[in-house]
Amino acid sequence: MNSTPALPTATDEEALVQRLLSRDEQALRILHDRYASNLRTVIARLVRDESLAQDVLQEGLLKVWLSIASYDAQRGRLFTWMVRVCCNQAIDALRNPRHRFHSANKSLETGGAQQAHAASTFNPEHIGLRELTLRLKPRQREVIELLYFGGCTQAETAEQLGIPLPTVKTRARAALQALAQLAR
Structure with a gap:
């Protein structure tokens, strides 16, 4: 049947x-x-x-x-x-900034920052970046999630996380170096 x-x-x-x-x-x-x-x-x-x-x-x-x-x-x-x-x-x-970071960190409070327009040709899913980010330190991961998956600028990321812009840049650089090591 x-x-x-x-x-x-x-x-x-x-x-x-x-x-x-x-x-x-x-x-x-x-x-x-x-x-x-x-x-x-x-x-x-x-x-x-x-x-x-x-x-x-x-x-x-x-x-x-x-x-x-x-x-x-x-x-x-x-x-x-x-x-x-x-x-x-x-x-x-x-x-919507309330939902932008919904799945990665439900406890993160987001402000009213507008989403930046990311290049349409970059799709981190194609290279398995999301899986690799799970192996990063939590502070590095939250920066990468906002920058690459949330479409935020570095300034918006700093505002949303409540940290100075140089700290965002340092964490992003360290995360990218760690991802390069993990991808090898």
């Missing part, structure tokens, strides 16, 4: 959208039951933190509920639109 639920047909999707537009709360439950698992998977790939992914999913579904009137079936399927809404929500969460 096949346990995989059947994909909703276009007619099912249209009916669901109409129920959402009429503010039928049961339709929101159906929407959650049908799509939440797949949406959470997409979000988790972006944020790389299960609890943040769950938060983003809930915020994304709320945004879907509140902005369902902006959905246009002529431009694509409901699921595709919801993925876009949830991905935008995930990006917003990652840009």
Whole structure:
């Protein structure tokens, strides 16, 4: 017996959208039951933190509920639109200073510093940097996490950690030297 639920047909999707537009709360439950698992998977790939992914999913579904009137079936399927809404929500969460350092150190208080624009060609995941950082000293690791994974500048890192800028530079230099040794 096949346990995989059947994909909703276009007619099912249209009916669901109409129920959402009429503010039928049961339709929101159906929407959650049908799509939440797949949406959470997409979000988790972006944020790389299960609890943040769950938060983003809930915020994304709320945004879907509140902005369902902006959905246009002529431009694509409901699921595709919801993925876009949830991905935008995930990006917003990652840009938000409260969530920027969420997975690496939940106890770290972050300020209102704006995220720096990192070069789009640098992806530390490709070289296994994240795994190597786990072997650094905690003070070095927190600096590297903010600089390379959080997208912060050295000045923003100093502000967020409450340490002088020269200390950030020293720790970053020491961490990079240690990473070079570990990578050999």
